[in-house]
Amino acid sequence: SFAGNFSGTLATISASSDSTIAFAETTSVLTGAGVTLNTSTGALTTTDFGASSTTPTTYTFTLRITDAESQTATREFSMTSTFGATGGAQFNP
Numbered sequence: 001s002f003a004g005n006f007s008g009t010l011a012t013i014s015a016s017s018d019s020t021i022a023f024a025e026t027t028s029v030l031t032g033a034g035v036t037l038n039t040s041t042g043a044l045t046t047t048d049f050g051a052s053s054t055t056p057t058t059y060t061f062t063l064r065i066t067d068a069e070s071q072t073a074t075r076e077f078s079m080t081s082t083f084g085a086t087g088g089a090q091f092n093p
Contacts, residue, residue, distance in 0.1 A: 001079070002080070003083070004053065004083045005050060006046060007046060007048060007049070009044070010079060013042035013065075014042060015042065018067075019067045019069060020067065020068045021066065021068075022040065022066050023039050023040070023064075023065055024039060024063065025063055025064075026064050026074065027060075027061045027062045030059070033057075033081075034048045034049055035079075042065075049081055056083055057080065057081050058079070059078065060076060061078075
């Protein structure tokens with residue numbers, strides 16, 4: 001879980017091979033969440049996680065890693081945006 005509207009690196013997906021690897025999303029979820037996948041490093045970054053959403057949202061997406069020999073591994077991941085309570089209401093005991 002990450003705070004909605006977060007800006008920075010959310011996570012970095014790691015993989016290893018004896019050759020160069022590339023990361024790709026097989027779904028179309030990350031763009032809608034305001035997240036960018038670096039196809040060479042596996043870093044998931046954002047300047048506004050959750051984009052225009054102001055309610056908690058779970059984003060489930062699938063990444064595929066492919067090496068130079070065309071071997072692949074595919075995994076599903078989820079990230080949830082969270083939003084704290086906003087002020088404005090008064091509490092009178």
